[in-house]
Amino acid sequence: MISYQLASTVRLGIKSLLLHKLRSALTMLGIIFGVCSVIAMLAIGEGASFEAQEAIKKLGSNNILLRSVKPPEQGRSQGGGGSRGSQLKYGLTYLDGARLQTTIPGVLRVLPMRIIRENVRFARNEYPCQVIGTLPSYADVSGAAVVRGRFLCHMDEQHKDNVCVITTGLAQRLFPTDDPLDHSIKIDTFYYRVVGIVQERSQPEQRSQSGKMEGQPLDNNVYIPLGTSRTRFGEVLVRRSAGSFEAEEVQLHQITVQMRDTEAVETADPQIKSMLEHFHEQNDFEVIVPLQLLRQAEQTKRIFNIVLGSIAAISLLVGGIGIMNIMLANVTERTREIGVRRALGAKRRDITRQFLVETVVLSVGGGLIGVVVGVITPVVVSQLSDMKTIVTFWSVLLAFGISGAVGIVFGLYPARAAARLDPIDALRHE
Amino acid sequence: MPDESAIIHIEGVEKRYALGGEADVLALRGVHLKVHPGTYLAIMGPSGSGKSTMLNILGCLDRPSSGSYWLGGENVATMPDDQLSEARGLKIGFIFQSYNLIAQLTVIENIQVPLLYQGRDVRLFHQRCVDLAKLVGLGERLGHRPNQLSGGQQQRVAIARSLVNDPLMILADEPTGNLDSRTGTEVLDLIDRLNAGGKTIVLVTHDERVAARAHRVVHMKDGLIDREVVNRPPPMPS
Numbered sequence: 282m283i284s285y286q287l288a289s290t291v292r293l294g295i296k297s298l299l300l301h302k303l304r305s306a307l308t309m310l311g312i313i314f315g316v317c318s319v320i321a322m323l324a325i326g327e328g329a330s331f332e333a334q335e336a337i338k339k340l341g342s343n344n345i346l347l348r349s350v351k352p353p354e355q356g357r358s359q360g361g362g363g364s365r366g367s368q369l370k371y372g373l374t375y376l377d378g379a380r381l382q383t384t385i386p387g388v389l390r391v392l393p394m395r396i397i398r399e400n401v402r403f404a405r406n407e408y409p410c411q412v413i414g415t416l417p418s419y420a421d422v423s424g425a426a427v428v429r430g431r432f433l434c435h436m437d438e439q440h441k442d443n444v445c446v447i448t449t450g451l452a453q454r455l456f457p458t459d460d461p462l463d464h465s466i467k468i469d470t471f472y473y474r475v476v477g478i479v480q481e482r483s484q485p486e487q488r489s490q491s492g493k494m495e496g497q498p499l500d501n502n503v504y505i506p507l508g509t510s511r512t513r514f515g516e517v518l519v520r521r522s523a524g525s526f527e528a529e530e531v532q533l534h535q536i537t538v539q540m541r542d543t544e545a546v547e548t549a550d551p552q553i554k555s556m557l558e559h560f561h562e563q564n565d566f567e568v569i570v571p572l573q574l575l576r577q578a579e580q581t582k583r584i585f586n587i588v589l590g591s592i593a594a595i596s597l598l599v600g601g602i603g604i605m606n607i608m609l610a611n612v613t614e615r616t617r618e619i620g621v622r623r624a625l626g627a628k629r630r631d632i633t634r635q636f637l638v639e640t641v642v643l644s645v646g647g648g649l650i651g652v653v654v655g656v657i658t659p660v661v662v663s664q665l666s667d668m669k670t671i672v673t674f675w676s677v678l679l680a681f682g683i684s685g686a687v688g689i690v691f692g693l694y695p696a697r698a699a700a701r702l703d704p705i706d707a708l709r710h711e
Numbered sequence: 712m713p714d715e716s717a718i719i720h721i722e723g724v725e726k727r728y729a730l731g732g733e734a735d736v737l738a739l740r741g742v743h744l745k746v747h748p749g750t751y752l753a754i755m756g757p758s759g760s761g762k763s764t765m766l767n768i769l770g771c772l773d774r775p776s777s778g779s780y781w782l783g784g785e786n787v788a789t790m791p792d793d794q795l796s797e798a799r800g801l802k803i804g805f806i807f808q809s810y811n812l813i814a815q816l817t818v819i820e821n822i823q824v825p826l827l828y829q830g831r832d833v834r835l836f837h838q839r840c841v842d843l844a845k846l847v848g849l850g851e852r853l854g855h856r857p858n859q860l861s862g863g864q865q866q867r868v869a870i871a872r873s874l875v876n877d878p879l880m881i882l883a884d885e886p887t888g889n890l891d892s893r894t895g896t897e898v899l900d901l902i903d904r905l906n907a908g909g910k911t912i913v914l915v916t917h918d919e920r921v922a923a924r925a926h927r928v929v930h931m932k933d934g935l936i937d938r939e940v941v942n943r944p945p946p947m948p949s
């Protein structure tokens with residue numbers, strides 16, 4: 282009975298709104314834009330922070346990353362830098378790795394890495410790669426999965442064998458037709474036997490953009506034993522550029538410290554920093570704590586959501602004021618009708634309900650259209666730009682809920698103004 | 712105190728419009744009136760004599776400043792707003808000079824409006840509404856809107872609408888004021904037929920020929936009933 286009455290009130294509301302189609306449509310626009318912007322903005326924000334968080338998670342939230350960085354300019358000129366060539370010594374050392382393992386509590390594993398850029402060849406195929414000298418524990422620490430064959434093992438390390446493990450992407454590029462296993466690829470002047478293929482933790486279809494977080498192209502990696510890297514490439518790496526050459530002595534490019542748990546990460550972070558600062562004269566390393574990055578990303582996302590939410594709330598507020606304005610005009614215009622309805626038995630609350638329903642139909646109608654447009658917009662944005670967007674269910678619910686609330690809040694005043702009219706005055710109204 | 716046999720029983724009704732101090736207007740100054748069921752009553756009088764004020768009070772659109780008004784035995788003079796609305800919807804059918812149909816609704820929907828406010832399911836009363844439309848000669852135009860009808864047709868829709876809740880009486884304020892004499896006559900004939908069927912009618916008019924159709928004619932002057940003329944005897948209370 283009640284629902285039947287409500288249904289007929291809604292039908293009446295729609296009818297009244299259709300009497301002024303353009304006016305109703307324009308009024309709805311405010312809500313449409315408001316709801317659409319809430320959903321679209323939240324979707325874009327969600328997508329952006331998702332990508333950032335994925336990239337950070339890939340680094341491992343129990344890990345602390347140490348990287349060698351070239352010290353600032355002044356340190357270099359000290360090294361005597363003639364125009365023909367100079368040799369610069371900086372970065373993390375094997376000793377650092379050993380000290381970390383022994384002095385920092387909560388350390389599970391210390392994983393040293395030498396990262397050298399070289400072209401890798403098989404038959405006629407040649408690709409620029411990162412040749413990463415590391416220990417067998419790399420696969421566990423970084424979460425790389427062995428797809429074929431095996432990862433590096435301790436025997437490889439002991440014998441400083443010329444063996445390598447390559448990533449799936451590189452395997453496809455270097456060996457479009459052959460099976461890579463047991464073939465040898467050429468790096469610099471030496472041949473390395475392929476013993477395994479690994480899949481990095483991040484999916485290969487992920488764009489290189491997010492891979493940049495790590496400072497390396499994603500899927501062109503060759504892993505060789507650390508000892509092999511030391512003997513084959515030596516400690517001094519020479520980089521030639523435009524006639525001059527630059528020699529750098531870097532023992533380790535990166536050390537990944539795997540901690541017991543996130544708590545250990547928190548306590549170890551300052552300890553590691555102060556220890557390294559103690560042993561390094563120049564500022565030639567950086568410490569990256571993915572856990573902190575993740576927290577920052579979450580914090581940023583929260584702030585982002587609040588800012589977006591406020592903007593959206595303001596646009597909905599403006600939409601609501603538009604609705605209220607129209608409804609007040611509507612009440613004035615229909616004063617006579619209100620008087621007639623009152624004479625025919627309508628109570629004040631019947632009049633309130635009628636105009637409130639009309640406002641809510643307007644705002645919820647706008648809300649529905651806004652939801653549709655708001656769900657489509659992020660998809661289009663994703664297609665046109667390379668941005669990832671995620672439309673969450675709760676953002677749709679929120680936007681839709683707000684549009685309904687706007688209708689009630691801004692419809693209440695005009696509806697009550699209508700109900701307060703004196704029936705006799707209203708009937709006399711021209 | 713109320714006369715149980717009367718549909719309308721007003722005693723010493725005054726209506727004061729407070730305009731501040733000396734400027735107060737006493738539109739009704741202690742009116743007494745009894746109307747029995749089945750009576751056709753016309754109210755006449757010069758402009759400003761209090762006819763509309765009287766009709767507003769009879770129609771429960773307004774409350775008297777003092778005095779009593781029993782409508783079908785119930786004292787309406789002191790009712791709160793919601794109950795007045797209910798009394799209007801259930802006990803009174805209004806016919807206005809300017810028809811006052813709702814523009815966005817069709818003929819049949821206009822007839823249904825008073826049902827809505829009594830919480831009645833329109834679907835159950837559909838046949839009744841169709842019958843009423845036929846009664847007023849608009850059975851073929853159920854889906855038309857007011858702007859597609861002539862003045863006389865609109866007024867006939869208003870009459871059908873006034874009957875839908877089967878009220879105790881019909882109040883009509885100058886129902887033919889906006890109509891030419893031929894359509895006016897049709898409308899008045901229709902009202903006569905309702906009265907012949909037993910409906911109590913109270914009608915305000917300037918027109919002697921309209922008033923001639925009523926059983927009783929009361930003449931108002933300066934907020935009082937000045938004199939009353941009985942054209943023919945109203946039906947005896949049973």
Ligand SMILES: Nc1ncnc2c1ncn2[C@@H]1O[C@H](COP(=O)(O)OP(=O)(O)O)[C@@H](O)[C@H]1O
Pocket residue numbers: 728736737738756757758759760761762763764765
């Ligand atoms: N809302 C009002 N406020 C003040 N005075 C009013 C109001 N309505 C009517 N009056 C006054 O009450 C008197 C009776 O008016 P009314 O009932 O409209 O007379 P009629 O309908 O016979 O012309 C008039 O003097 C009129 O000016």
Ligand SMILES: [Mg+2]
Pocket residue numbers: 762763
């Ligand atoms: Mg008048």
